[in-house]
Amino acid sequence: MIISEILWSRGYLRRRSLQALAGFFAASPFARAQQDPFRGHPRIPKLDELATAFDFEPVFHAQVPRSIYDYTMYGVDSEFTLRRNRQAFDWVRLLPGAAGAATPSTSTTILGTPMAFPFLIAPTAGHGQLHPEAEMATYRGAEEAGATMIVSNVSSLPFEKIATAAKSPLWFQLYPRPEMEANAELLERVQAAGARAVVVTIDQQASVYERALHGRNLAASPPRAPRGRGGVQSANKYRVNEGRLWYEWKLFDELRKMIKVPMAAKGILTAEDARLCLDHGVDAIYVSNHGGRSLDYGPSTLEVLPEIVQAVGGRVPVLFDSGVRRGADALKAMALGASAVGLGRVSRWGLGAYGTPGVKKILEIVQQEFVHAMRNAGCASLASIDASLAKVDLP
Numbered sequence: 144m145i146i147s148e149i150l151w152s153r154g155y156l157r158r159r160s161l162q163a164l165a166g167f168f169a170a171s172p173f174a175r176a177q178q179d180p181f182r183g184h185p186r187i188p189k190l191d192e193l194a195t196a197f198d199f200e201p202v203f204h205a206q207v208p209r210s211i212y213d214y215t216m217y218g219v220d221s222e223f224t225l226r227r228n229r230q231a232f233d234w235v236r237l238l239p240g241a242a243g244a245a246t247p248s249t250s251t252t253i254l255g256t257p258m259a260f261p262f263l264i265a266p267t268a269g270h271g272q273l274h275p276e277a278e279m280a281t282y283r284g285a286e287e288a289g290a291t292m293i294v295s296n297v298s299s300l301p302f303e304k305i306a307t308a309a310k311s312p313l314w315f316q317l318y319p320r321p322e323m324e325a326n327a328e329l330l331e332r333v334q335a336a337g338a339r340a341v342v343v344t345i346d347q348q349a350s351v352y353e354r355a356l357h358g359r360n361l362a363a364s365p366p367r368a369p370r371g372r373g374g375v376q377s378a379n380k381y382r383v384n385e386g387r388l389w390y391e392w393k394l395f396d397e398l399r400k401m402i403k404v405p406m407a408a409k410g411i412l413t414a415e416d417a418r419l420c421l422d423h424g425v426d427a428i429y430v431s432n433h434g435g436r437s438l439d440y441g442p443s444t445l446e447v448l449p450e451i452v453q454a455v456g457g458r459v460p461v462l463f464d465s466g467v468r469r470g471a472d473a474l475k476a477m478a479l480g481a482s483a484v485g486l487g488r489v490s491r492w493g494l495g496a497y498g499t500p501g502v503k504k505i506l507e508i509v510q511q512e513f514v515h516a517m518r519n520a521g522c523a524s525l526a527s528i529d530a531s532l533a534k535v536d537l538p
């Protein structure tokens with residue numbers, strides 16, 4: 144064979160023609176008969192096969208359409224803060240204790256609500272896209288696992304509907320609106336329906352996420368923001384939700400008068416903002432970066448937690464979320480001063496993958512891990528969890 148022919152045989156055209164030939168054979172009925180007839184029908188594991196919250200994520204992925212999966216998973220822009228939320232837990236080590244209790248006590252009372260475990264279902268939008276029974280299915284799973292649910296302002300079902308059926312206390316999350324009468328009317332309704340606390344979310348959010356933009360041609364339908372958010376969702380070239388750009392501290396003074404139950408401020412990431420919240424009559428500080436969906440390149444919540452706890456000085460409870468996936472994560476946050484932790488995506492994975500039993504199971508897994516971590520760290524009760532348990536090595 145002459146050299147030019149050898150080069151040709153390894154060249155691009157030759158490879159292309161071989162690929163075409165292989166494609167022809169693969170598409171033939173003979174080859175198809177050899178294929179697995181069940182391809183494309185993934186086996187969904189039974190609930191008792193799942194060992195950690197992470198195990199639910201691929202099942203969730205298999206069970207919901209891609210745009211809905213993405214809506215739950217993504218963070219804003221480069222997703223730096225989304226990743227950092229998880230990374231931060233690796234920078235905190237738990238120190239083993241000598242005398243653990245066989246069955247540590249995990250019960251607590253936060254803002255007047257008794258809780259079997261210091262876990263909250265963080266408010267997340269539109270559970271109707273994850274399950275036909277929407278927030279009712281989440282509530283039932285949370286109730287069976289003994290967790291308190293914070294119902295989002297942009298829930299698929301009205302708060303009153305869930306509250307009427309609920310046996311255990313519910314909290315309500317508010318996205319304040321520029322029209323104060325609209326806030327007053329909504330707050331009156333949810334409090335009349337029995338909201339035990341109101342969580343006012345003040346962090347900004349992008350209206351459109353890059354993952355959704357990239358995915359728009361792949362999804363069966365274009366990703367839609369949940370209804371009723373009150374922000375401008377389209378034709379907004381800066382992608383910040385204009386519905387929330389007007390927030391000012393005096394808003395708290397107005398809202399405070401309308402909220403007769405305890406009020407928490409969600410989205411606090413600095414000691415200064417925490418102090419201002421206290422000046423404006425807030426009953427709890429909720430440290431959160433919206434699960435990496437607010438300001439990208441902002442800090443992880445675990446990094447800023449200690450300075451906020453110090454600024455609050457024990458005057459009100461400090462709630463915490465963003466990145467919690469394991470019981471040990473919760474113990475780390477509590478060692479750094481949180482009174483309770485919220486689970487956002489975790490609860491959505493449970494709901495979208497298995498409905499009510501999934502929510503219950505995923506919560507039970509995290510609760511069991513929490514008890515296990517408490518025992519190994521030598522904690523007999525939540526009161527014995529303190530900074531001596533944690534060694535922080537931030538980079």
Ligand SMILES: Cc1cc2nc3c(=O)[nH]c(=O)nc-3n(C[C@H](O)[C@H](O)[C@H](O)COP(=O)(O)O)c2cc1C
Nearest residue numbers: 215265266267268295344433434464465466487488
């Ligand atoms: C899909 C999704 C929807 C959310 N919707 C809301 C909401 O309606 N109101 C709100 O205050 N926070 C909302 N959040 C933020 C959560 O309350 C919580 O701060 C965040 O999920 C915590 O991070 P994690 O998912 O890592 O646990 C949402 C988060 C996600 C992932």
